[in-house]
Amino acid sequence: MGRDRATLADVARRAGLSKTAASMVLNGREGTRLSAEAHQRVFAAAEELGYRPNVAARSLRTRKTATIAFVSDIVATTRFAGGLIRGALDAARERDHVLLITETQGDPTFERYAIEAMLDRQVDGVVYAAMATRRLTVPPAILNGPVVLLNATSAENLPCVLPDDERAGRTVATALLQRGHRDRVALIGRNRLKERDSEVSLAAQARLRGIRETLSDAGTTLLAETFCGDWLPEHGYAAMRRLLNRPDRPTAVICMNDRLAFGAYQALGEAGLAVPTDISVVSFDDDPIAAWLRPGLSTAALPHEQMGRHAVEILLDGRSSGPSLVPMTLRRRRSIAAPAS
Amino acid sequence: MGRDRATLADVARRAGLSKTAASMVLNGREGTRLSAEAHQRVFAAAEELGYRPNVAARSLRTRKTATIAFVSDIVATTRFAGGLIRGALDAARERDHVLLITETQGDPTFERYAIEAMLDRQVDGVVYAAMATRRLTVPPAILNGPVVLLNATSAENLPCVLPDDERAGRTVATALLQRGHRDRVALIGRNRLKERDSEVSLAAQARLRGIRETLSDAGTTLLAETFCGDWLPEHGYAAMRRLLNRPDRPTAVICMNDRLAFGAYQALGEAGLAVPTDISVVSFDDDPIAAWLRPGLSTAALPHEQMGRHAVEILLDGRSSGPSLVPMTLRRRRSIAAPAS
DNA sequence: AACGCCCGCTAAACTGATTTAGCAGAGCAT
DNA sequence: ATGCTCTGCTAAATCAGTTTAGCGGGCGTT
Numbered sequence: 001m002g003r004d005r006a007t008l009a010d011v012a013r014r015a016g017l018s019k020t021a022a023s024m025v026l027n028g029r030e031g032t033r034l035s036a037e038a039h040q041r042v043f044a045a046a047e048e049l050g051y052r053p054n055v056a057a058r059s060l061r062t063r064k065t066a067t068i069a070f071v072s073d074i075v076a077t078t079r080f081a082g083g084l085i086r087g088a089l090d091a092a093r094e095r096d097h098v099l100l101i102t103e104t105q106g107d108p109t110f111e112r113y114a115i116e117a118m119l120d121r122q123v124d125g126v127v128y129a130a131m132a133t134r135r136l137t138v139p140p141a142i143l144n145g146p147v148v149l150l151n152a153t154s155a156e157n158l159p160c161v162l163p164d165d166e167r168a169g170r171t172v173a174t175a176l177l178q179r180g181h182r183d184r185v186a187l188i189g190r191n192r193l194k195e196r197d198s199e200v201s202l203a204a205q206a207r208l209r210g211i212r213e214t215l216s217d218a219g220t221t222l223l224a225e226t227f228c229g230d231w232l233p234e235h236g237y238a239a240m241r242r243l244l245n246r247p248d249r250p251t252a253v254i255c256m257n258d259r260l261a262f263g264a265y266q267a268l269g270e271a272g273l274a275v276p277t278d279i280s281v282v283s284f285d286d287d288p289i290a291a292w293l294r295p296g297l298s299t300a301a302l303p304h305e306q307m308g309r310h311a312v313e314i315l316l317d318g319r320s321s322g323p324s325l326v327p328m329t330l331r332r333r334r335s336i337a338a339p340a341s
Numbered sequence: 342m343g344r345d346r347a348t349l350a351d352v353a354r355r356a357g358l359s360k361t362a363a364s365m366v367l368n369g370r371e372g373t374r375l376s377a378e379a380h381q382r383v384f385a386a387a388e389e390l391g392y393r394p395n396v397a398a399r400s401l402r403t404r405k406t407a408t409i410a411f412v413s414d415i416v417a418t419t420r421f422a423g424g425l426i427r428g429a430l431d432a433a434r435e436r437d438h439v440l441l442i443t444e445t446q447g448d449p450t451f452e453r454y455a456i457e458a459m460l461d462r463q464v465d466g467v468v469y470a471a472m473a474t475r476r477l478t479v480p481p482a483i484l485n486g487p488v489v490l491l492n493a494t495s496a497e498n499l500p501c502v503l504p505d506d507e508r509a510g511r512t513v514a515t516a517l518l519q520r521g522h523r524d525r526v527a528l529i530g531r532n533r534l535k536e537r538d539s540e541v542s543l544a545a546q547a548r549l550r551g552i553r554e555t556l557s558d559a560g561t562t563l564l565a566e567t568f569c570g571d572w573l574p575e576h577g578y579a580a581m582r583r584l585l586n587r588p589d590r591p592t593a594v595i596c597m598n599d600r601l602a603f604g605a606y607q608a609l610g611e612a613g614l615a616v617p618t619d620i621s622v623v624s625f626d627d628d629p630i631a632a633w634l635r636p637g638l639s640t641a642a643l644p645h646e647q648m649g650r651h652a653v654e655i656l657l658d659g660r661s662s663g664p665s666l667v668p669m670t671l672r673r674r675r676s677i678a679a680p681a682s
Numbered sequence: 683a684a685c686g687c688c689c690g691c692t693a694a695a696c697t698g699a700t701t702t703a704g705c706a707g708a709g710c711a712t
Numbered sequence: 713a714t715g716c717t718c719t720g721c722t723a724a725a726t727c728a729g730t731t732t733a734g735c736g737g738g739c740g741t742t
Binding site: 007008009019020023024027053054055056057058059060061062 | 699701702
């Protein structure tokens with residue numbers, strides 16, 4: 001790989017100048033007194049030889065590698081990881097940087113190993129990402145360099161990028177209120193663990209808060225709140241069945257994520273009820289499945305690409321410390337209608 | 342990032358030896374005549390200082406970076422990318438390597454840029470991945486170093502890793518035959534473009550071939566083959582509706598992927614038909630949705646993790662050239678039953 | 683006593699860049 | 713003629729490792 005590449009010395013020789021001169025010209029150094037003609041010759045030589053600097057050699061001297069570490073807990077299991085990574089990749093490319101990606105799989109040994117591997121390669125900074133929005137403890141090894149947390153917070157008040165789940169809660173509830181749902185809105189997906197343990201989830205609490213505040217501002221409350229062991233389709237299915245067994249059937253349900261909503265759709269289908277004419281459904285995430293459902297599911301989209309992009313921007317362009325919230329916009333499809341009245 | 346790291350010179354000084362000695366000891370060089378005591382002192386010094394070699398400095402001399410490039414066309418849009426990446430990541434870690442990941446987004450400019458960025462960083466090899474199994478043309482820049490194609494082939498007869506779609510076709514058809522479906526098996530998802538243009542897909546052709554051969558070996562053929570503009574749920578839905586309008590309703594359908602199958606499920610649900618009692622369904626991919634459907638969808642799983650792992654193994658352990666096929670195993674769930682008869 | 687050999691180790695070159703310090707020559711004033 | 717400044721450029725150090733070539737001393741042999 002990369003044998004026979006022209007070196008700076010080759011360029012200098014061909015231009016009839018010193019390495020110093022070549023280096024300065026190619027780096028566009030100000031204040032050097034090299035002649036216009038020298039500039040020309042260097043550029044021409046570099047062009048002709050197809051010269052590309054050796055990043056390893058350069059970074060040895062400058063301690064900059066134009067490489068950033070993207071360390072996450074789990075990439076494979078969630079299809080959201082792709083969005084985070086793509087956003088980060090885009091922002092990195094725009095800044096001529098490149099991403100070294102690792103996964104810790106939640107294993108402290110792997111984590112230590114991964115981080116050392118990154119530091120050995122002199123990365124310029126670390127994006128430390130979690131696949132579920134949550135609080136986490138940052139390994140001390142990365143604290144003496146630039147770090148941005150992605151989809152996570154920590155005790156250290158580091159810069160971090162989070163989705164604005166609370167506002168999403170308000171958005172979702174508002175969408176229902178506007179269509180005329182007030183007193184018969186049910187919730188699917190309460191979960192003590194996710195709500196209490198911020199190391200598990202920050203989304204559950206925030207979404208719930210947003211929903212409740214909005215309804216309370218409108219002078220009402222949730223008709224029912226079902227608990228779910230996890231946020232998977234089967235739990236949404238079971239929850240919806242329970243809801244349908246109640247005497248006061250809701251006119252709308254808010255699901256804490258799209259997978260729950262999918263389960264809810266399944267239960268409704270089996271019960272012979274139609275979305276949205278019998279029951280409206282709204283949700284969170286904008287999982288690809290939301291678009292595949294019939295009718296399409298209206299849902300507050302997790303802005304993964306923007307988040308990934310934002311994290312790299314903060315890391316490289318050096319913005320704020322503290323959290324920066326990325327808005328979740330409501331993807332409007334056909335799952336909300338006015339209540340049957 | 343990585344200031345104040347101890348260098349080899351520090352270790353040598355502390356051990357009271359030369360850099361040469363320290364280097365040789367730490368690299369476990371054979372044939373050096375350094376005393377056991379010298380070894381001890383070096384190890385102790387390295388330990389005490391928390392010494393870690395600077396990869397950039399090392400690779401400047403050795404031209405090995407223990408870093409491999411993972412270049413793919415599109416990572417974000419498909420949830421399969423995660424599996425490929427995770428497998429590659431695992432195999433790389435086991436070999437003390439690290440992954441530099443880029444995405445070309447199918448754009449030749451981005452691609453050139455990405456590849457140059459990788460080569461500038463002296464990667465030891467390239468995994469060139471496609472997110473849909475297909476034939477592609479490899480950019481010449483990466484041809485003078487080790488390359489493995491992942492989920493793709495090319496004209497150059499490079500080593501590549503592919504899912505064994507043809508055998509999967511046989512597996513799927515066999516599963517149906519074994520349950521007693523013979524003459525009323527329909528197919529959802531014929532697609533001229535995918536079948537003809539190997540730069541679009543290799544899977545379509547291979548799966549179809551496997552299915553046909555198996556049925557033909559059993560002395561029968563497909564009852565019907567529906568064409569779909571793409572392999573998305575809406576197309577599966579429409580195809581299933583067309584199928585249900587026929588006088589000779591199939592007892593089983595094979596869908597070319599799980600998203601089509603999802604659409605088929607939707608159409609069956611609306612028609613009041615039950616899987617698998619009225620119609621059995623089998624499919625390919627093992628998309629997460631396959632497990633979420635009710636009943637769970639039996640499907641030949643794309644072994645993404647193994648494929649990613651395998652690609653890195655071939656790259657680093659240097660195996661065969663030419664294609665290596667990874668088997669797709671049938672994930673058995675509840676979507677197949679004996680025909681109602 | 684002279685020679686060669688092996689042992690245990692080191693000096694210095696080398697990788698490919700950046701950066702500091704400074705040199706030679708021209709032009710100008712005194 | 714001398715001193716000064718400015719211009720245009722370069723030698724050499726530096727980054728942190730690996731690798732080559734070889735040095736000094738002890739030992740055995742003849």
